[in-house]
Amino acid sequence: MRSYDLIPIIKNALLAMFEHFETYLQANADFTKEELKQICAAATARKLRRRQFILQEGEICRFKIFVSSGLLKTARIKEDGTEYIMRFTAENTWTTDRESLENQTPSKLNIEALEDTELVLFTRAAAHELWQTIPTFRALSDKLIVNHLDASQERIFMNISYTSEEKYHSFITTYPDLFNRVPLHMVASYLGVSRETLSRIRHAQLKQ
């Protein structure tokens, strides 16, 4: 059942969010029309304003989250209070705290909107139900998990082997669009490079 009551939202905008999500699903797997209808019926739509959270540390993560438009930041706070950015999630990509969602344990993560953002959400129960009834949806979820694993392995290699300059260069060539939407100190936090170092690298590059 779609939930229309989370925040006031006009029906047309809501429909647009689901249409966008359906387009994504059709582009990424062979779903029947009936399956698409079933998947969307199991989801809820939600809008976040910039700086609103969909998950905060200590809560149990409630949703698998698809971003229809906008941008989310997933971050984790170190014991000393410093925030480190685990990932950015832009249009047509997914995020969640898998561990918290599946094991129903308190999350270590904060997921916050960096822009006004439109989401399509699946509860754990809804996702598991769809996996049972729609093998293609299960296969798509499995593909997302192994893609995330492969990307994580690449990022670990970058983390341990790249110089700060190489990390910066890799980020701006891999995510040119994101680089223009995110403040430099957040890029530094994502890369594990100090803000000062990244400013210096950027300044040197702009001078060239």
Add this chain to the structure above:
Amino acid sequence: MRSYDLIPIIKNALLAMFEHFETYLQANADFTKEELKQICAAATARKLRRRQFILQEGEICRFKIFVSSGLLKTARIKEDGTEYIMRFTAENTWTTDRESLENQTPSKLNIEALEDTELVLFTRAAAHELWQTIPTFRALSDKLIVNHLDASQERIFMNISYTSEEKYHSFITTYPDLFNRVPLHMVASYLGVSRETLSRIRHAQLKQ
């Protein structure tokens, strides 16, 4: 079909490797006796001497690899020729190059024995066949993938947020046994910390 011809190996030692693997399987999922027999029949056993490779960069990865005894190092070479260690795989754990194995693409990884090592191997075809016929084996594989993903996320957080001292401390407390089996320069490579820095940290710690 078990392959007995890879290197000369006495039959008793081979049986011991499979017995060890069966014990692992029984401890980690509810397999029937028939399923255990079927899984082991689909595998091959292999021994590696220290410094032998089971996968080299440029090859297409052929196996899902279970370590019965011994220790493997999975490494990737940066363009400048420096080796970085992606993971260590000790007894009762698995490794492979998932991307290369599933997509049949050339691997970027080298997997090498750091000690005399005993392996149980599954080809891609054998693994896929088992996934189809034994749902519990599929569930175990899925569990290994999400465990690897969760561990990768933890490692990324460590990579971007920990000081060199914290990385060293985390390694020796998380893997005390491994720390005694692996030379310090390999620990440095795994952590993404320079050999000199790690020596200095260790020296300071030993002095305390």
